[in-house]
Amino acid sequence: MSTAGETPATGRPRSETARQAVLHAVDNMLVEQGYAAMTMKGIAERAGVGKQTVYRWWSSKAEILHEAATLDASHELASPAAADSPSDLAAYAETLVTFLTTSHAGLAYRALVGEAQHDPKVAELISASDLVKPSARAVIQRAVERGDLPASTDMEDAIAELVGPILYLVLRNAPARSRGHWRRYAQRFLDGRRS
Amino acid sequence: MSTAGETPATGRPRSETARQAVLHAVDNMLVEQGYAAMTMKGIAERAGVGKQTVYRWWSSKAEILHEAATLDASHELASPAAADSPSDLAAYAETLVTFLTTSHAGLAYRALVGEAQHDPKVAELISASDLVKPSARAVIQRAVERGDLPASTDMEDAIAELVGPILYLVLRNAPARSRGHWRRYAQRFLDGRRS
Amino acid sequence: MSTAGETPATGRPRSETARQAVLHAVDNMLVEQGYAAMTMKGIAERAGVGKQTVYRWWSSKAEILHEAATLDASHELASPAAADSPSDLAAYAETLVTFLTTSHAGLAYRALVGEAQHDPKVAELISASDLVKPSARAVIQRAVERGDLPASTDMEDAIAELVGPILYLVLRNAPARSRGHWRRYAQRFLDGRRS
Amino acid sequence: MSTAGETPATGRPRSETARQAVLHAVDNMLVEQGYAAMTMKGIAERAGVGKQTVYRWWSSKAEILHEAATLDASHELASPAAADSPSDLAAYAETLVTFLTTSHAGLAYRALVGEAQHDPKVAELISASDLVKPSARAVIQRAVERGDLPASTDMEDAIAELVGPILYLVLRNAPARSRGHWRRYAQRFLDGRRS
DNA sequence: AAGTAAACGAGACGGTACGTCCTGTCTTTAG
DNA sequence: CTAAAGACAGGACGTACCGTCTCGTTTACTT
Numbered sequence: 001m002s003t004a005g006e007t008p009a010t011g012r013p014r015s016e017t018a019r020q021a022v023l024h025a026v027d028n029m030l031v032e033q034g035y036a037a038m039t040m041k042g043i044a045e046r047a048g049v050g051k052q053t054v055y056r057w058w059s060s061k062a063e064i065l066h067e068a069a070t071l072d073a074s075h076e077l078a079s080p081a082a083a084d085s086p087s088d089l090a091a092y093a094e095t096l097v098t099f100l101t102t103s104h105a106g107l108a109y110r111a112l113v114g115e116a117q118h119d120p121k122v123a124e125l126i127s128a129s130d131l132v133k134p135s136a137r138a139v140i141q142r143a144v145e146r147g148d149l150p151a152s153t154d155m156e157d158a159i160a161e162l163v164g165p166i167l168y169l170v171l172r173n174a175p176a177r178s179r180g181h182w183r184r185y186a187q188r189f190l191d192g193r194r195s
Numbered sequence: 196m197s198t199a200g201e202t203p204a205t206g207r208p209r210s211e212t213a214r215q216a217v218l219h220a221v222d223n224m225l226v227e228q229g230y231a232a233m234t235m236k237g238i239a240e241r242a243g244v245g246k247q248t249v250y251r252w253w254s255s256k257a258e259i260l261h262e263a264a265t266l267d268a269s270h271e272l273a274s275p276a277a278a279d280s281p282s283d284l285a286a287y288a289e290t291l292v293t294f295l296t297t298s299h300a301g302l303a304y305r306a307l308v309g310e311a312q313h314d315p316k317v318a319e320l321i322s323a324s325d326l327v328k329p330s331a332r333a334v335i336q337r338a339v340e341r342g343d344l345p346a347s348t349d350m351e352d353a354i355a356e357l358v359g360p361i362l363y364l365v366l367r368n369a370p371a372r373s374r375g376h377w378r379r380y381a382q383r384f385l386d387g388r389r390s
Numbered sequence: 391m392s393t394a395g396e397t398p399a400t401g402r403p404r405s406e407t408a409r410q411a412v413l414h415a416v417d418n419m420l421v422e423q424g425y426a427a428m429t430m431k432g433i434a435e436r437a438g439v440g441k442q443t444v445y446r447w448w449s450s451k452a453e454i455l456h457e458a459a460t461l462d463a464s465h466e467l468a469s470p471a472a473a474d475s476p477s478d479l480a481a482y483a484e485t486l487v488t489f490l491t492t493s494h495a496g497l498a499y500r501a502l503v504g505e506a507q508h509d510p511k512v513a514e515l516i517s518a519s520d521l522v523k524p525s526a527r528a529v530i531q532r533a534v535e536r537g538d539l540p541a542s543t544d545m546e547d548a549i550a551e552l553v554g555p556i557l558y559l560v561l562r563n564a565p566a567r568s569r570g571h572w573r574r575y576a577q578r579f580l581d582g583r584r585s
Numbered sequence: 586m587s588t589a590g591e592t593p594a595t596g597r598p599r600s601e602t603a604r605q606a607v608l609h610a611v612d613n614m615l616v617e618q619g620y621a622a623m624t625m626k627g628i629a630e631r632a633g634v635g636k637q638t639v640y641r642w643w644s645s646k647a648e649i650l651h652e653a654a655t656l657d658a659s660h661e662l663a664s665p666a667a668a669d670s671p672s673d674l675a676a677y678a679e680t681l682v683t684f685l686t687t688s689h690a691g692l693a694y695r696a697l698v699g700e701a702q703h704d705p706k707v708a709e710l711i712s713a714s715d716l717v718k719p720s721a722r723a724v725i726q727r728a729v730e731r732g733d734l735p736a737s738t739d740m741e742d743a744i745a746e747l748v749g750p751i752l753y754l755v756l757r758n759a760p761a762r763s764r765g766h767w768r769r770y771a772q773r774f775l776d777g778r779r780s
Numbered sequence: 781a782a783g784t785a786a787a788c789g790a791g792a793c794g795g796t797a798c799g800t801c802c803t804g805t806c807t808t809t810a811g
Numbered sequence: 812c813t814a815a816a817g818a819c820a821g822g823a824c825g826t827a828c829c830g831t832c833t834c835g836t837t838t839a840c841t842t
Binding site for chain 5: 011048
C-alpha cells in the first residue's frame with residue numbers, strides 16, 4: 001500500500017507524479033487488456049516509471065488496483081436517500097449494478113474478488129477495506145432508522161443478502177434486469193425481514 | 196476438454212490411467228498448494244505424465260479442475276427432500292456451505308469462479324456447466340411443487356437470491372453460521388416471495 | 391560448459407543449431423560491442439534463442455566466450471616448425487601477437503584473462519584449459535629437442551618468460567613491434583637460457 | 586579523479602574526511618569482497634557517505650581504486666639498490682611478487698589490469714599512470730649505469746621482459762617461487778641482454 | 781551577523797540486466 | 812499414434828545496480 005504513515009525525515013521524497021501515473025496506468029490497462037494480461041512490467045512501462053518504483057510502494061498489481069478503485073468507489077456508489085425504503089433499496093441496487101458492470105472501479109472490484117480466491121493476501125485486502133460494504137451498510141441503516149427493518153437486524157447478514165444476489169448475477173455476466181425487477185427485489189428483501 | 200468424440204482407428208489408444216492420474220493430481224495439488232501455485236508442468240510431474248499429454252486433452256488448468264470437480268459435485272450436493280420447504284431449504288443451505296468450505300470440489304468451484312473474473316473462457320466454462328445451479332434449481336422446484344413458492348417464480352432470480360448470499364459469505368471466508376441461522380435464512384427467502 | 395559427458399536416454403536432444411547460433415553471436419558481439427557491453431540477454435536475443443537455452447548449457451558469458459575461442463585458437467596458433475630455433479621462436483612470437491591483436495579468439499582470450507582477475511571461476515576456467523599454453527609449450531619443446539635449450543628447462547617458467555612479455559605488451563595496447571624485434575627477442579630468450 | 590584544478594570561490598569546501606573514508610572503504614572492500622562484488626552504492630554506505638559525493642569526485646570504482654592504490658604503491662615497491670645487478674634485479678622481482686600477491690595495492694593493481702581489458706577508460710588510466718613501471722624502470726636504469734646492461738637498452742622492451750613473466754605468473758595464481766628462482770631469473774635477464 | 785552557494789547524507793527516480801520460472805510447442809525414443 | 816522426457820523460443824518475475832535527481836542540512840566564504 002502506498003499510504004505512508006510517518007514521514008521519513010530524509011532523502012528524496014516520493015514522487016506524487018509517479019504515483020498518479022501508476023494508478024492511471026492500472027486503471028486504463030484493466031479496461032483495455034483485462035486483469036490477467038496486466039503485468040508489473042507492463043504497468044511500469046505504461047506509466048513511464050521504473051519497475052522498482054512500482055514495487056517500492058505496492059507489492060502486487062492487486063494492491064495497486066485496490067488503491068485505484070478505492071479512490072473512485074465511494075463517490076460512485078453514493079446513493080442519495082430516496083423517499084421511502086423500497087425506493088431507496090431499489091435505487092441502491094441499480095447503482096450497484098451500474099457500478100459493477102460499467103465503472104472502471106467496479107471492474108477492478110470484480111477482478112479483485114476473483115483474485116482473492118487464489119491469493120489470501122488479496123482476500124485480506126478486500127476484507128479489510130471492502131469497497132461495497134460501506135454503501136450497503138448505509139442504505140440498510142437508513143431502512144432501520146425509518147422503522148422498515150427491525151432494530152435487531154444483523155448488519156453482516158443483511159449486507160450479504162442484499163449484495164450477494166447482485167454480485168452473483170454480475171459475476172456471471174447475467175443480462176441486465178429492468179428497473180421494475182429491482183423494485184420487486186427490494187420489496188422481497190424487506191418482506192423477508194419483516195418481524 | 197477430455198471428451199473424445201469418435202475413437203481413432205489406429206495407433207496407441209489414449210491412456211485412461213494417465214487421465215485419472217492428472218485428475219487426481221489436480222485435486223490434491225489444489226488443496227495442498229492452492230490454485231495460483233499450480234502449474235501445468237507441476238501437474239504433469241505430479242501425475243507422472245508428460246506435459247504434452249496434459250495439453251492434448253485439456254487446454255488449461257481451469258479445464259482440468261472443472262472436470263475434476265464436476266465428477267464429485269453432483270454427488271456431494273445431493274440434498275434429500277425434507278418434510279417441509281423451510282427445512283428443505285435450510286438443509287440445502289447447510290449442504291451448500293459445507294460443500295463450498297470443506298469439499299475438494301467446492302474449493303475447486305471457488306477457484307474457478309475467481310478465475311472466471313480474469314478469463315472469459317473460464318467464465319463460459321462455468322456458465323455452460325455450473326456445478327451448483329442444478330442442485331439449487333431442484334430444491335426451489337420442490338418448494339414450488341409444494342405450493343410454498345408461487346408458480347410464477349422466476350427460476351434464475353430465485354437461484355441468485357438463494358445462492359448469492361451464501362456464495363457472498365463463503366467467498367469472503369466469513370465465519371460459519373449456526374443451524375438456526377440457516378433455518379431463519381430459509382424462512383426469509385420464502386417470506387419475501389409469498390403472495 | 392556445453393560438453394555433455396553422458397548421453398541422456400530420453401527427451402528432445404540438444405539443438406546444435408542453437409549452440410552454433412550462441413557461439414557465433416558471442417563471437418560477433420565481442421568485436422562489435424566489447425566484453426562489458428555483452429549481456430546474457432543480449433546474446434540470447436542476437437542468437438534468436440531463449441535465455442533459458444543459454445543458461446542450460448553455459449553458466450556465464452565467460453564460459454561461452456571460452457568455448458567459442460577454444461574452437462578457433464588451436465588452429466590459429468599453429469606455428470609450423472622453422473629451420474632453426476631462433477626463427478622458430480620469432481615466428482611463434484609474431485603469430486601470437488597477431489592472434490592476440492587481430493583474431494576474434496585472441497580478443498576473447500584477452501577479455502577472459504581480464505575477467506579472471508575479478509572472478510575465480512573464470513580464473514579456474516582458463517587455467518584448466520589455457521588457449522595459449524599448448525602452442526608455447528610445443529615451440530619450446532622443439533627447441534629443447536634441437537638441443538638449443540637445456541633438457542633441464544622448466545617448462546612452466548619457460549612459457550612464462552616467453553609468453554609473459556608478449557602478453558604484457560598486448561594487454562597494454564603497446565604499438566606493434568617489427569619482425570627484427572621479435573628475432574632479437576627470440577635470441578635473447580635463448581641466450582638467457584644457454585649453458 | 587579527485588584532483589580539483591581551480592578552487593571555487595564560494596560554497597562549502599570538499600570534505601577531506603569524506604574523501605579518506607571512500608578511499609579506505611574501497612581498499613578494505615576489495616580485500617573482503619573482491620572487485621566484482623564492490624558497488625558504488627556499497628562503497629558509499631561503507632564509507633558513510635552519500636552516493637552523489639562519490640560520483641562528484643570519481644566517475645567509477647576503477648578510478649577510486651586507482652587513486653587508493655597509487656598512494657601506497659610507490660612506497661611498497663621501493664627496492665633499495667643492492668650490491669650488484671643480479672642481486673638488485675632478483676630483489677626487485679621478489680618485491681614485485683610480494684606486492685602483487687599480498688598487498689592491498691597490489692590486488693587493486695591486478696583488478697585494474699583486468700578491468701582495463703573490458704573498459705578503454707581504465708586502460709587509459711593505468712597506461713597514463715602505471716603503478717609498476719616507474720619502479721621497474723629505476724632498477725633497470727641502475728643496471729645500465731653499472732654497465733651490466735648496454736646503454737642502448739630499449740627501456741620499454743626491457744620493462745616488458747622483466748615484468749611480463751612475473752605478471753603472467755601472478756595473474757594466473759601460479760605457486761610462489763623460491764629466492765633462488767628469482768636469482769636465476771635475474772641472471773637469465775642479464776645474460777639475454779649481454780651484447 | 782546575515783547572506784550566498786556549494787557540498788553534505790539520504791534515498792527515490794527511470795532504466796536495464798540479472799538468473800529463475802512457466803508457457804505452449806516441438807522433437808526425440810519407446811510401446 | 813500416444814506415451815514420457817525434456818529442449819525449444821519467449822516473456823514476466825522480483826532483485827540489484829546504474830547514474831541522476833531532489834530533499835533538508837551543514838559549512839565555509841563573502842559582504
